[in-house]
Amino acid sequence: MKMTIKDVARMANVSISTVSRVINNSQTVNSEIRKRVLDVLEATQFRPNAIARTLVKNNTSLIGVLLPEIKNNVFDNMVEGINQVAHLYGFDVIIALSGGDADSEIHYYNMFREMQASGIIISVDGIRDALYALIEAAGIPCILVGRDFRDKSIPSVHVDNITAAFEAVTYLIQQGHQDIAMLRGAAGDISVGSQRFLGYEQALKAAHLPVRPERVLESGFSVEDGVTSMRKLYHSGPLPSAVFCATDRIAIGAMNFLTENGVKIPEQVSFLGFDDIDMATIIRPKLSTVRYSASELGMVAARNLIKLIKGEELAAVHWSISHQLEIRDSSVKHGVS
Amino acid sequence: MKMTIKDVARMANVSISTVSRVINNSQTVNSEIRKRVLDVLEATQFRPNAIARTLVKNNTSLIGVLLPEIKNNVFDNMVEGINQVAHLYGFDVIIALSGGDADSEIHYYNMFREMQASGIIISVDGIRDALYALIEAAGIPCILVGRDFRDKSIPSVHVDNITAAFEAVTYLIQQGHQDIAMLRGAAGDISVGSQRFLGYEQALKAAHLPVRPERVLESGFSVEDGVTSMRKLYHSGPLPSAVFCATDRIAIGAMNFLTENGVKIPEQVSFLGFDDIDMATIIRPKLSTVRYSASELGMVAARNLIKLIKGEELAAVHWSISHQLEIRDSSVKHGVS
DNA sequence: CTGAAAGCGCTAACAC
DNA sequence: GTGTTAGCGCTTTCAG
Numbered sequence: 001m002k003m004t005i006k007d008v009a010r011m012a013n014v015s016i017s018t019v020s021r022v023i024n025n026s027q028t029v030n031s032e033i034r035k036r037v038l039d040v041l042e043a044t045q046f047r048p049n050a051i052a053r054t055l056v057k058n059n060t061s062l063i064g065v066l067l068p069e070i071k072n073n074v075f076d077n078m079v080e081g082i083n084q085v086a087h088l089y090g091f092d093v094i095i096a097l098s099g100g101d102a103d104s105e106i107h108y109y110n111m112f113r114e115m116q117a118s119g120i121i122i123s124v125d126g127i128r129d130a131l132y133a134l135i136e137a138a139g140i141p142c143i144l145v146g147r148d149f150r151d152k153s154i155p156s157v158h159v160d161n162i163t164a165a166f167e168a169v170t171y172l173i174q175q176g177h178q179d180i181a182m183l184r185g186a187a188g189d190i191s192v193g194s195q196r197f198l199g200y201e202q203a204l205k206a207a208h209l210p211v212r213p214e215r216v217l218e219s220g221f222s223v224e225d226g227v228t229s230m231r232k233l234y235h236s237g238p239l240p241s242a243v244f245c246a247t248d249r250i251a252i253g254a255m256n257f258l259t260e261n262g263v264k265i266p267e268q269v270s271f272l273g274f275d276d277i278d279m280a281t282i283i284r285p286k287l288s289t290v291r292y293s294a295s296e297l298g299m300v301a302a303r304n305l306i307k308l309i310k311g312e313e314l315a316a317v318h319w320s321i322s323h324q325l326e327i328r329d330s331s332v333k334h335g336v337s
Numbered sequence: 338m339k340m341t342i343k344d345v346a347r348m349a350n351v352s353i354s355t356v357s358r359v360i361n362n363s364q365t366v367n368s369e370i371r372k373r374v375l376d377v378l379e380a381t382q383f384r385p386n387a388i389a390r391t392l393v394k395n396n397t398s399l400i401g402v403l404l405p406e407i408k409n410n411v412f413d414n415m416v417e418g419i420n421q422v423a424h425l426y427g428f429d430v431i432i433a434l435s436g437g438d439a440d441s442e443i444h445y446y447n448m449f450r451e452m453q454a455s456g457i458i459i460s461v462d463g464i465r466d467a468l469y470a471l472i473e474a475a476g477i478p479c480i481l482v483g484r485d486f487r488d489k490s491i492p493s494v495h496v497d498n499i500t501a502a503f504e505a506v507t508y509l510i511q512q513g514h515q516d517i518a519m520l521r522g523a524a525g526d527i528s529v530g531s532q533r534f535l536g537y538e539q540a541l542k543a544a545h546l547p548v549r550p551e552r553v554l555e556s557g558f559s560v561e562d563g564v565t566s567m568r569k570l571y572h573s574g575p576l577p578s579a580v581f582c583a584t585d586r587i588a589i590g591a592m593n594f595l596t597e598n599g600v601k602i603p604e605q606v607s608f609l610g611f612d613d614i615d616m617a618t619i620i621r622p623k624l625s626t627v628r629y630s631a632s633e634l635g636m637v638a639a640r641n642l643i644k645l646i647k648g649e650e651l652a653a654v655h656w657s658i659s660h661q662l663e664i665r666d667s668s669v670k671h672g673v674s
Numbered sequence: 675c676t677g678a679a680a681g682c683g684c685t686a687a688c689a690c
Numbered sequence: 691g692t693g694t695t696a697g698c699g700c701t702t703t704c705a706g
Contacts, residue, residue: 002476004683015693020685030691045474050451051391052683056698070407070416071615079407083434092448095432097420111429114387115452137382139339223619252619259621278408279616282560282589284596341699352677357701367675389699393682 003046012040023048054116063093063305064112066122068100072249073277074294075123078145081298082121089306091118102128113138119305121145121298126191127152141308143301147192150318155308157301159292160320161192165199166206168272168290169244171325173207176334177242177270180204181215183229183254185246193221193246196274200244215240219250226253234261239269241334248273248280248289255283255330270331285329292323340383349377360385391453400430400642401449403459405437409586410614411631412460415482418635419458426643428455442468450475456642458482458635463528464489478645480638484529487655492645494638496629497657498529502536503543505609505627506581508662510544513671514579514607517541518552520566520591522583530558530583533611537581552577556587563590571598576606578671585610585617585626592620592667607668622666629660 005023009016014033021027022037029037040046054060063086067075079095086093094117096108105124109131112120119141124131126147135142135154142154149156172180182200185193197216204211217233219225226249233240234257245251251273255265263269265285273280276291300319307314342360346353351370358364359374366374377383391397400423404412416432423430431454433445442461446468449457456478461468463484472479472491479491486493509517519537522530534553541548554570556562563586570577571594582588588610592602602608602622610617613628637656644651 006683016683017685017694018692021692024685026685028691033692045471047447047450047475049392049453049683050448051388051453052698053685054388054698055386055392055683055700056685058698069413071410071413073408076406076408079434080436083436092445093433094448095434096430097416097432099417099420108429110384111387111431113384116386116388134382138384223615256619256621278560279619282593282616283620284593343699353700354677354679354702355675358676361701363701365675370676386699389682390701391682392684392699393701395682 003044005048008037008040008044008046011044012037058116060116060118061091062112062115062117063091063302064108064115064117064120065093065095066098066105066108066112066120066124067095068098068124070095070097073279074275077294078123078298078301081293081295081300082302083298084295085299085302085306091302091306100125102130105131106134109134109138113140119143119309121301121305125186141305143305143308145297145301148195148318148320153317155304155314155317157297157304157319157321159297159323161195162199162202164290164292164323165196165244165274166203167199167323168274168325169200169203170206171327172242172244172270172272172331173203173209175242175270175331178209178334179215179240180209180242180244181217181233181240183217183219183226183233183243183245183250185219185221185225185250187218193218196246221247221249223249223253223256226250226255227257228253230254230257234258239263241268242270242272242331244272246274248275248277248287251287251289251330252279252283255285255287266330266332270334272331276326280326281328288328288331289326290323291326292321296321340381342383342385345374345377345381345383348381349374395453397453397455398428399449399452399454400428400639401445401452401454401457402430402432403435403442403445403449403457403461404432405435405461407432407434410616411612414631415460415635415638418630418632418637419639420635421632422636422639422643428639428643437462439465439467443471446471446475450477456480456646458638458642462523478642480642480645482634482638485532485655485657490654492641492651492654494634494641494656494658496634496660498532499536499539501627501629501660502533502581502611503540504536504660505611505662506537506540507543508664509579509581509607509609509668510540510546512579512607512668515546515671516552516577517546517579517581518554518570518577520554520556520563520570520580520582520587522556522558522562522587524555530555533583558584558586560586560590560593563587563592564594565590567591567594571595576600578605579607579609579668581609583611585612585614585624588624588626588667589616589620592622592624603667603669607671609668613663617663618665625665625668626663627660628663629658633658 098104144156217229273289280287435441460482481493554566610626617624
């Protein structure tokens, strides 16, 4: 069943180089012979061994994408963006899922490397030292996506989380809210949640409002985490008048919890999320949120990775893509009912 | 930057075979020499070229997974299942996204093949003839996931869509509903939507209820498609008392449309979905649906693929995994308010 | 226990 | 325009 060029050559009564030439269209071949080869190729459904080809040509047209998970909508759109521009330039993209596990990240990074991938796009919430060192040591074109990695030297594409969060919270303040809680994601100084928290903090300070620790809840980034955090907040005293959430998923969980406990949204509590996932417009009330284009994130990453692969000069090392406030039904002026 | 075993050998003052032996632990090497090599390996962060290794060993431990998209929650859980058992057996899994495009499917299938993947898992809504022929010709271990492919000879894993839909609609009938509409997905005899429609039809017939074409709406499988279909139904006369949807996403769109038009769910119209995606429990009312484990789908697929790869005998060619009705808040007895 | 050498399937000089 | 041949980087006999 498994054939080689040699087999094809024998069947078509030509040399292996001739077969290689017609497969790759690399040189003109006598049209009659060419046809003979083509026929065998068709009849046998032969496919050249890319492994062998890669070995001699010493380059692939493969882009590896390393993701923690795909449950998150954002990744899906991002991959779509990557796919789109990669295909434009003739690159194939393959994806590996790390599950957020550090060992797995290293494992798959090395797998891409061993597969001789031309470039790698990594989306991690916070990059760990070991991976970081590996990327630098390996020297394969690589772009980080997601968080603001401006403190690092590896190129990255991201949303300006701090500014976006600052603007979101400032909007809430302008709407008259003074007691604004934040449901941030995981703690630690490496995560998206931390950057969005920074923006929250700056906005409050700019408005001379106190940052009260008891109004800042730490958790994961999931719907369930939103429920948990909100439950804590709910049982710890009077409700804030607005809640800023590090992700839409957190916001959705939190809103569900409140609704089930008879709290009216947005009349009693306003909500603002981040990411603008599909669900944001599906739930009721529709979620006000910070929108950005995840597919643009992917496209910018892919485009620059390809430049890197081709050895072209990069215009910058870190790119941020734009964001907008998308005000919908989960937030209103303070005091409105 | 890019090194070979040769470089390592030179640096450690040994032969390349010795280096290979310590990398692969394939033969005992004098512990002192071994250490010398290990040190160089560590210092240089050297990684062997998997391409070359694969070429000589003529096998990879790679499983390729071909998906139409990842936006759909079901795929995410499925991949998780695949990952889990693949890792158990020492396989790496890589994913490619076809976007549902026929050419892309063939392209990526061939890519996996050229990469010498040991096996391939393909999730397609309906498999097209060209791909099918290719799979048969290529002779690489392959498993289809998703639809019921019992009419085909390529092994498959799936939910028994017909039976599940039959049971779902029968439940609705037992609840007193007589006028039950169906929002099926895409038409054509190859899709999941068609099988679920078959179950709907059988249930009505078994209860001696008429299958009225004007109560069956065709569309895609998305939330937006649900809105569109429901709008049509809404403007075409009296509302049915219950609606069975081919996917949860359709159901969610349809429910949103109705809610926005002042229709009470489930008091006026009961809803039943299919898939039990995350959103089903997040929206209000919580969606009654047919539940199955997508990760089980993935696990069964991976397990059997690995058997195929190892040349072991398969207990069957087609497996269906179990399903349950998950009754929540979107459906009630007919006439209850 | 270690090194030399053959060869995996393919491409790309290089001859003819 | 076609065939012969030398590797690509690695593993694996086969000698020593």
